[in-house]
Amino acid sequence: MTLARSIGLFLLAAVAEIGGAWLVWQGVREHRGLLWIGAGVVALGLYGFVATLQPDAHFGRILAAYGGIFVAGSLAWGIVVDKFRPDRYDLIGAAICLAGVAIIMYAPRG
Structure with a gap:
């Protein structure tokens, strides 16, 4: 259950951060206004709040691992929302980042 909770929190954090940055982008770059910002x-x-709910107690580890989630999530957001088409190097890079997440967060530690 801890693994599922951790992954769910990472996904929620990604939606909040990437979505928030996208809203600010829309407000400023696309002139949608202060409500969007x-x-x-x-x-x-x-x-920022969701990140504190991760079961691991180490801030540096969580934020380092989240970086990989952010990379893959940003590409996914671009595909779904902006109709971005990643090339194979984007996908390979995202896969490497997700492998890093798995190693940093979920490797067995003694």
């Missing part, structure tokens, strides 16, 4: 700031704050 404000919603993005709230989502980014939620991301």
Whole structure:
């Protein structure tokens, strides 16, 4: 259950951070206004809170591992929301990042 909870929290954090950054981008770059920017700031704050719910107690480990989730999640967001088409190098890089997440967070430790 701890593994499933950890993965779920990483996914929630990714939606909050990537979605928040996207909302700010839309507010500023696409001139959608302060409401979009404000919603993005709230989502980014939620991301910071969600990270604290990870079962591991080490901030550095969680944030390092989350970096890999962020990379893969950003590409996924781009595919779904912006119709971005990653090339094979994007996909290989994301796979390497996710392998790093698995090693950092879920390798057996004595």
